[in-house]
Amino acid sequence: MLDLRLYMLQRLTALIMAPLVIGHIAVMIYAVQGGLTVDEILARTQGSVAWFLFYGSFVVAVSIHGAIGLRVISFEWFGLNGRALQLFSWAVFALLFGLGAKAVYAVTFAGVGL
Amino acid sequence: MIRPHRTHPLWFAFLLHRLSGLGLALFLPIHFYMLSLAISAPARLDGFLRFTDLTIVKLAEYGLVFLLAAHLFGGLRLMALEFLPWSPHQKTMAALAVAFAFLVSTLFFLKAI
Amino acid sequence: MANETQTMTQTMTVSIWRENGDDGRFEKYEVPARENQTVLDVVAYVQQHIDPTLSYRFACRVGMCGSCAMMVNGSPRWTCRTHVSKVVANDQLEVAPLRNLPVIKDLATDMDPFFEKWVAAEAVFHPSKTRHDPMAAITPDDPMRIAASEAIECINCAVCYAACDVVESNPDYFGPAALNRSWSLVNDIRDDGQDVRLAAVGSNGGCHNCHSQQGCVQYCPNELNPTLSIAGLKRETTKALFRRSR
Amino acid sequence: MKPIIERHDTDILILGTGGAGLFAALHAQKAAPDQKVTIAVKGLIGKSGCTRMVQGGYNVALNPQDSVERHFMDTIIGGKWLPDQDMAWKLVTEAVTRIHELENEIGCFFDRNPDGTLHQKAFAGQTFDRTAHKGDLTGIEIISRLMEQVLSRPIEKLQEHRAIGLIPSRDGSALAGVLFIDMRRGTFRLVRAKTVLMATGGGPTMYKYHTPSGDKSMDGLSMALRRGLGLRDMEMVQFHPTGLMAGDETKMTGTVLEEGLRGAGGHLINGKNERFMFNYDDAGERATRDIVSRAIYEEMRQGRTSPYGGVYISMAHLGPENVAKKFQGMVKRCADSGFDLAAGLVEVVPTAHYLMGGVVVDVETRTSLAGLYVAGEDAGGAHGSNRLGGNGVANSTVYGGIAGDVMAADAQKMGALHDPDETILDQELARAIIPFSAKPGNVQELRVRLMDAMWDDVGVMRDAAGLKRGIEKIASLKSDMENVGVSGDNLAFNLSWHDWLSLQSLIDTSEVIAKAGLSRENSRGAHFREDFPDAGSLEDSYFTIATSGDKGIEVNREAVKFTIVKPGESLLGADEAETLVEAAQ
Numbered sequence A: 001m002l003d004l005r006l007y008m009l010q011r012l013t014a015l016i017m018a019p020l021v022i023g024h025i026a027v028m029i030y031a032v033q034g035g036l037t038v039d040e041i042l043a044r045t046q047g048s049v050a051w052f053l054f055y056g057s058f059v060v061a062v063s064i065h066g067a068i069g070l071r072v073i074s075f076e077w078f079g080l081n082g083r084a085l086q087l088f089s090w091a092v093f094a095l096l097f098g099l100g101a102k103a104v105y106a107v108t109f110a111g112v113g114l
Numbered sequence B: 001m002i003r004p005h006r007t008h009p010l011w012f013a014f015l016l017h018r019l020s021g022l023g024l025a026l027f028l029p030i031h032f033y034m035l036s037l038a039i040s041a042p043a044r045l046d047g048f049l050r051f052t053d054l055t056i057v058k059l060a061e062y063g064l065v066f067l068l069a070a071h072l073f074g075g076l077r078l079m080a081l082e083f084l085p086w087s088p089h090q091k092t093m094a095a096l097a098v099a100f101a102f103l104v105s106t107l108f109f110l111k112a113i
Numbered sequence C: 001m002a003n004e005t006q007t008m009t010q011t012m013t014v015s016i017w018r019e020n021g022d023d024g025r026f027e028k029y030e031v032p033a034r035e036n037q038t039v040l041d042v043v044a045y046v047q048q049h050i051d052p053t054l055s056y057r058f059a060c061r062v063g064m065c066g067s068c069a070m071m072v073n074g075s076p077r078w079t080c081r082t083h084v085s086k087v088v089a090n091d092q093l094e095v096a097p098l099r100n101l102p103v104i105k106d107l108a109t110d111m112d113p114f115f116e117k118w119v120a121a122e123a124v125f126h127p128s129k130t131r132h133d134p135m136a137a138i139t140p141d142d143p144m145r146i147a148a149s150e151a152i153e154c155i156n157c158a159v160c161y162a163a164c165d166v167v168e169s170n171p172d173y174f175g176p177a178a179l180n181r182s183w184s185l186v187n188d189i190r191d192d193g194q195d196v197r198l199a200a201v202g203s204n205g206g207c208h209n210c211h212s213q214q215g216c217v218q219y220c221p222n223e224l225n226p227t228l229s230i231a232g233l234k235r236e237t238t239k240a241l242f243r244r245s246r
Numbered sequence D: 001m002k003p004i005i006e007r008h009d010t011d012i013l014i015l016g017t018g019g020a021g022l023f024a025a026l027h028a029q030k031a032a033p034d035q036k037v038t039i040a041v042k043g044l045i046g047k048s049g050c051t052r053m054v055q056g057g058y059n060v061a062l063n064p065q066d067s068v069e070r071h072f073m074d075t076i077i078g079g080k081w082l083p084d085q086d087m088a089w090k091l092v093t094e095a096v097t098r099i100h101e102l103e104n105e106i107g108c109f110f111d112r113n114p115d116g117t118l119h120q121k122a123f124a125g126q127t128f129d130r131t132a133h134k135g136d137l138t139g140i141e142i143i144s145r146l147m148e149q150v151l152s153r154p155i156e157k158l159q160e161h162r163a164i165g166l167i168p169s170r171d172g173s174a175l176a177g178v179l180f181i182d183m184r185r186g187t188f189r190l191v192r193a194k195t196v197l198m199a200t201g202g203g204p205t206m207y208k209y210h211t212p213s214g215d216k217s218m219d220g221l222s223m224a225l226r227r228g229l230g231l232r233d234m235e236m237v238q239f240h241p242t243g244l245m246a247g248d249e250t251k252m253t254g255t256v257l258e259e260g261l262r263g264a265g266g267h268l269i270n271g272k273n274e275r276f277m278f279n280y281d282d283a284g285e286r287a288t289r290d291i292v293s294r295a296i297y298e299e300m301r302q303g304r305t306s307p308y309g310g311v312y313i314s315m316a317h318l319g320p321e322n323v324a325k326k327f328q329g330m331v332k333r334c335a336d337s338g339f340d341l342a343a344g345l346v347e348v349v350p351t352a353h354y355l356m357g358g359v360v361v362d363v364e365t366r367t368s369l370a371g372l373y374v375a376g377e378d379a380g381g382a383h384g385s386n387r388l389g390g391n392g393v394a395n396s397t398v399y400g401g402i403a404g405d406v407m408a409a410d411a412q413k414m415g416a417l418h419d420p421d422e423t424i425l426d427q428e429l430a431r432a433i434i435p436f437s438a439k440p441g442n443v444q445e446l447r448v449r450l451m452d453a454m455w456d457d458v459g460v461m462r463d464a465a466g467l468k469r470g471i472e473k474i475a476s477l478k479s480d481m482e483n484v485g486v487s488g489d490n491l492a493f494n495l496s497w498h499d500w501l502s503l504q505s506l507i508d509t510s511e512v513i514a515k516a517g518l519s520r521e522n523s524r525g526a527h528f529r530e531d532f533p534d535a536g537s538l539e540d541s542y543f544t545i546a547t548s549g550d551k552g553i554e555v556n557r558e559a560v561k562f563t564i565v566k567p568g569e570s571l572l573g574a575d576e577a578e579t580l581v582e583a584a585q
């Protein structure tokens, strides 16, 4: 079920995410000390173009990557195929991208006023 | 599901990669949803973040970070296998990926508690 | 010349899969335990001395033809070269037809899908010369020759095919053996069909379905490394993509 | 009740998928794309038969210092002047083309010298190192590559179809088709064709110890015999001196341990822990196959045996690591079977390896029955009394290819298919279902009796008394067989039925071997008569021809025609060295 195109997309997005996830884990290890609060998070991210790009590109990459990943699993393990599989993959993408975009917006520019 | 022909370390590495990817894919929407509460209902997010102080939840987070790290290192291992010259130490590499994942997630856990 | 060291007293229980157009089931047989005996010998003993209706397949009996592979205690093996003492667990032996192939009867499978995929993967030499041309001068230390040779000694036994879970869950997937042969040919400078081959291994059933489970490497009786070969194909198809888009 | 026979038509039909069958299919399909080509095989395509089991390699004169004349002389002298010289000549000359075809068109990737030319190694009986190879798994390379080509072409494939009878046309003037058992379903099928190649590969598996693959049971030769075709050189059964000995109950017993082990300096040791080969020949372990086989047989007869009843081969004195490196495949095979070849002792026994005899054919593979062609191990003549290592696969690929071309041309010239002789069709069918009317019994027991009889009385060393004893035993087996039946309840993939049919073919041809052996009152190559140990006059060389008639098997002698070279002469110039092999093995 993976042809060259999907395979390339999955690897490409993985490569994009790798440094981002390493960065994210590092931040978490740093930030998690003494517990997290909304203010703490927002203080760090609010209004920052850098964090927007950081989380933004992650969201784009992960929605593609996750959609392809779940596509493969649902085909191989749950026998989904044809149109249903196509629909499912796009739905996963849409869900991840939609929720992800909203979250990035929330922690960066929401409330800042553009 | 663990049938005899599967009982070799690299099959378990495959399973771990798949389950961690699956786990992440299931968790991420929740994670995103929580974060978007930051503006619409900051109190609820804060409430949630306080909820995460519970040890049991800490442990769950530990697991999640482990999954993320395991998937990350496992994914890097797979891409190295595919794109770098072949290494005869496949099992060692898989073990190292898991070891790193433990290291990172444990570090997170220790900082968190 | 009769041999005294063998005793008929010890026996062993073997469970053998019986299937004849039905759902199939394991049946148990008591066979003599011998000092020298392969799994194939046990199966043959049952057919020759206990139940003449048992069906299975073998030819060379020395690991060259790849006709005798079966699931032995759950793992794929060439039965003619698997000594019982190496696989028997608690005096128990379980023999079933090779996974991932349709069963014809009992232990004999239909290997046609395996070979159809072999052809679909373009795991077939495309000549660039004729019998009237001189043979290509290729030195033994040529890296391409070495790469081609490393993947060449496959007996198409389908053991790897049975070990791979992607084959099980993805009916289109060519499987490790066919792709391994394709990789050997990608490194064969005498071959004139590289473009069609790369297109074939990059298609829906191609190399990109492999998740590097490496069961194929684990069980290949000839110690071949289809995972390495498939990784090579993934690289070459990727490179070809860039070549084409330029 | 008479079973139904399904009818099926083709133009060119090929039986067997060894080197001969696969080559014939490719050549026929290429030469006559307008004709339908069908291959039918007892096992799976390319996965059955002995070509796949070739370890040593492929004899062909490629080196500028070598010549086809030299290859020819080696073949004639190796065959003790019995080969059909025109066949041997065609073999050595066409082999040059065939190896180029294998390498350039089929895709075989033979081993190379540092300068990029084909590497050719030494093989016993040759005056030049001319055996091309791919490691020590040459047959796998040849057959796998041929198989890929055949699978990817529009050739009809009938797998697990066992040929059981050649069916002539109603007027008897030609072959009409072949009767098969579709083994998977247990049904009968008549395939009519304009031309039929028989390439079922002989295979002396009627001996207690034998090397060929399990699917080979002389079906082809026994079918030919029933149609009245002559079989020549049938007494010539080549024994390989070192088959693995691991007890009667395992199929590993009889399988070949490489010739090279002795060549490299391996020792043969008897049950008394003595090296014995120098008692028989100055070359010791490096003596030729037939001499070593007889020496081991003699040790066994004298009771100086290893526990399973053979002798030992020992390699350890050459350094276990060395051995493990040089003979990797062999050491691994032994280890899989529970033996330590590198450092320990492995029991060995002479083992029936190759049948030089076969159907009488011309150099174009035609037989005396129009429409029937024979190539490969089924055909007699090219090897005479002894086949050189490396000439077997050359023979099957060379003549398989020729057969394909000739059959294609003939088929294009022929008109309609023939109607089969229904009486013979019924006879052949009836023959196959005999066992269903007898009480089911143990077929394997009879097979063991045959194998013991052939080993004891028609084996490595023969004499009149033994051969007569053998013939009697075979006759009694023949009648006992009628009382040992097989249950006919389910014929699908019924191996016990096929064991019975194989035994029938083996008994028929064993009788021929024994009677031809009795007829040859001298010792040549593979045939050794203790009561006639001399080779006899070379000028008066004769070969045996066996036919089946009203009075049973009849064996006649026919003078060898020295069409190219006479005993005492050579094709090599007077200035050419007798051998170009440094340390003669």
Ligand SMILES: Cc1cc2nc3c(=O)[nH]c(=O)nc-3n(C[C@H](O)[C@H](O)[C@H](O)COP(=O)(O)OP(=O)(O)OC[C@H]3O[C@@H](n4cnc5c(N)ncnc54)[C@H](O)[C@@H]3O)c2cc1C
Residues within 6 Å of the ligand: D015, D016, D017, D018, D019, D020, D021, D040, D041, D042, D043, D046, D048, D049, D050, D051, D052, D053, D054, D055, D056, D057, D058, D059, D161, D162, D163, D164, D199, D200, D201, D202, D211, D212, D213, D215, D216, D217, D219, D220, D256, D353, D354, D375, D376, D377, D378, D389, D390, D391, D392, D393, D394, D396
């Ligand atoms: C272990 C071993 C090692 C050898 N090593 C060498 C070597 O190094 N060099 C060398 O030159 N020679 C070697 N030989 C000899 C060589 O393999 C044979 O001479 C040659 O390959 C025969 O080729 P073939 O095509 O005639 O028959 P095979 O390759 O034996 O093929 C016979 C085919 O006929 C099929 N068949 C049989 N009966 C029927 C039936 N009733 N109906 C339909 N199909 C049938 C079989 O299934 C098979 O497909 C070796 C032989 C053995 C056994």
Ligand code: HEM
Residues within 6 Å of the ligand: A010, A011, A014, A015, A017, A018, A021, A062, A065, A066, A068, A069, A070, A072, A073, B017, B018, B019, B020, B021, B022, B024, B025, B026, B028, B071, B072, B073, B074, B075, B076, B078, B079, C210, C211, C212
């Ligand atoms: C951190 C960076 C990441 C890397 C380096 C990475 C790498 C990879 C790779 C190489 C694969 C292909 C495995 C295969 O074909 O067998 C893969 C599959 C997958 N990934 Fe990721 N990934 C990353 C992050 C993520 C994230 C965040 C998710 C969550 C959505 C995810 C979900 C998946 C899923 C579901 C699969 C399919 C698994 C399978 O087919 O077995 N990945 N990943």
Ligand code: SF4
Residues within 6 Å of the ligand: C066, C153, C154, C155, C156, C157, C158, C159, C160, C161, C176, C177, C180, C219, C220, C221, C222, C223, C224, C226
């Ligand atoms: S790669 Fe190995 S396991 Fe797979 S078919 Fe070839 S020899 Fe058998």
Ligand code: F3S
Residues within 6 Å of the ligand: C163, C164, C165, C166, C167, C175, C176, C209, C210, C211, C212, C213, C214, C215, C216, C217, C226, C227, C230
């Ligand atoms: S087992 Fe299957 S998943 Fe790939 S590495 Fe081998 S082909």
Ligand code: FES
Residues within 6 Å of the ligand: C058, C059, C060, C061, C062, C063, C064, C065, C066, C067, C068, C069, C078, C079, C080, C081
């Ligand atoms: S019988 Fe040929 S590989 Fe086992």
